[in-house]
Amino acid sequence: MKIYDPTKNDSLGQFRGGGRIIQMLRENLETEAEFVADFNLVNQDDTLLVPFWKPFEAPILEKMIAKRQILIIFDVIPLKYPSHFPPGIKGKLNLWRNKQALKNYDRIITISEHSRDDIIQHLGIGDDKIAVVYPTYTNSFASSKTAEKKTSTAPYCLYVGDANWNKNLVNLARAIKIADVKCLFVGKGFKNLEHDHEAMGHPELAELRQFLHEVQGDERFVFKGYVSDEELAGLYHEARCNLLISRDEGFGLSYLEAATQKCPSVLSDIKVFREIGDDSAIFADPEDPAKIALGIKKYFSDIAFREKMGNLAFSHSKKFSPKIFGDKILATISSL
Template sequence: MKIAIDTLPLSSGHRFRGMGMYTRNLIDSLIIESRNSKDVTIDAFDFLNNKDRLKNFDLLHYPYFDLFKTSLPLYSSKPFVVTVPDVIPLIYPKYYPPGVRGRIKYTYQKIALSRAVGVITISETSKKDVVRFLNIPQQKIFVTYLAPNFKIAKVNNIQKLKIAKKYNIPHNFVLYLGDVNWNKNVVSLIEAIKKTDQTLVIVGKQAASVDYDKSHIENAPILEIQNKYSNDSRVLRLGYVQNDDLNAIWQMATLYCQPSLYEGFGLPLLEAFDAGVPVIASKTQALVEVGEDACEYFDPHDVVGLSRKISSLVQNSAERNKLLTKGKARLKDFSWRNTAKETIAAYKLALA
């Protein structure tokens, strides 16, 4: 079975974001895993610029899906599978309006996706959503869990002090990593932090961005955060951070908080487990699915409740240590090798 994987996310705007990291890790892991298999070979290249090569493969894999932009072929001479990580814009259409063109392309994308022999998604939560919103039969959907994007490497106290000075980070802080889209609920996290004596460190390009459409509803949380908290010494927006620095910041954090109203998976939970950082997360389907009993959960609509959770956990080292132990145990259930094995199994079932 010869498999070709599209590398478009590695050369587009996705390369430093979720689907780019997923594609890179998946390809690397699949190549390694295929060496242990006599009946599977993996190749990866840009489909758009190498259409003549596609005929040489048994199955094509598009490791990305855009709801409101064309990312799939309407007709394919070869069977194909598609990775659909989540459909959050369909769950909250008010905050992710597609526009007229987007609605037209959404119809196109649904038709194209219906012609796939299989759909890969990243959680049981997302699987239910794909069935519900995209009308894909559940027997055609395969769940392959993710794993941390990079391995935490231990740093010493001197290195931590150097990073703390570089970014002006205090000794104790709550960390948030990711975008600040509406569903991420970061504004509520900031409001909760302001009711405590803690500092919030936000890592991610979006929170520090200045080049965006300030009139678009999707960007309203970014604008609100920048207008209210740009000069707030207890809300630090670091922007994009290189992996070496991020590695240290992870290990310096007192807590990690994932305040999302909705997620397709919740990858930062696993990265926090790996870094040895206790996690508080909103009690939403995918986050509970990923974190199980290794997180302290809260109602994402209750700012006061979240602030109390933060304060309580900061002051309770015994509870933090319990979460660390459970996090390390839960992390063992996730690896890119497992993801690769599950993906190969999905390929075989899709072609069966």
């Protein structure tokens, strides 16, 4: 089996976003697969796995070059909310090309039942062509040993992710203010906040502009930018809670990473988080900052409850173990 990996020379790409799934594949299928950055290395009798799909960019592959071809699609959130993810003329053309290219894949793998339903609705792919394989945690989160060293003394909550509209950052900021707690923000989207906020005129950044206005000059908001997985594990380990109150998601990886470090989460009460989190988190209406704040304050004020929910999340994380992930990927491919 060949797995397409264009991130080999991209240190950040290997650890976040599309590169995260490649990291999972590398750690769990190293002996079963060969990772290639050049399609010329793929033979006609190979099985090829393409691990990500970007609907508004040029198709990664537009023809059959292997005997069996499998594509991973995380979600179709940009297609569900076009006013918040405007594709432009070029993006619309690329979307048409990407939809045509889907015919060249024998199987689509996605990361939740929720995403599967969205793919059926928005891409018109039959249910029998889609397999759900939940993501796993990477080696850095496989134990809490990486988190033994303290990285902070002041209590804080944690947000890990990007700054897209669906992340619901404005309501998150308002909830943090109501709860009156410190929050650390980790992600490349928060790397260069010193530039002129008003210069970010793209419609996709409207929510980010409003968020930056909400938090400007407020010391309760601390922006870490990108951090290593080892440091991130430590931040989860010490945080009172992880926050992920998205309007929509394909899965919600920060919930799982936090759970491996016995860090409980406040999650938005949406379908996908009920699917992956079950009863191991506090759920809140994503459009109600006051209710989100109640969940945050519960973890800060009731340490016994925080510990109980952290242990529950940790136990639940075992349902997404690396072995289960690797076995399901291989089983999906073998079924073709």
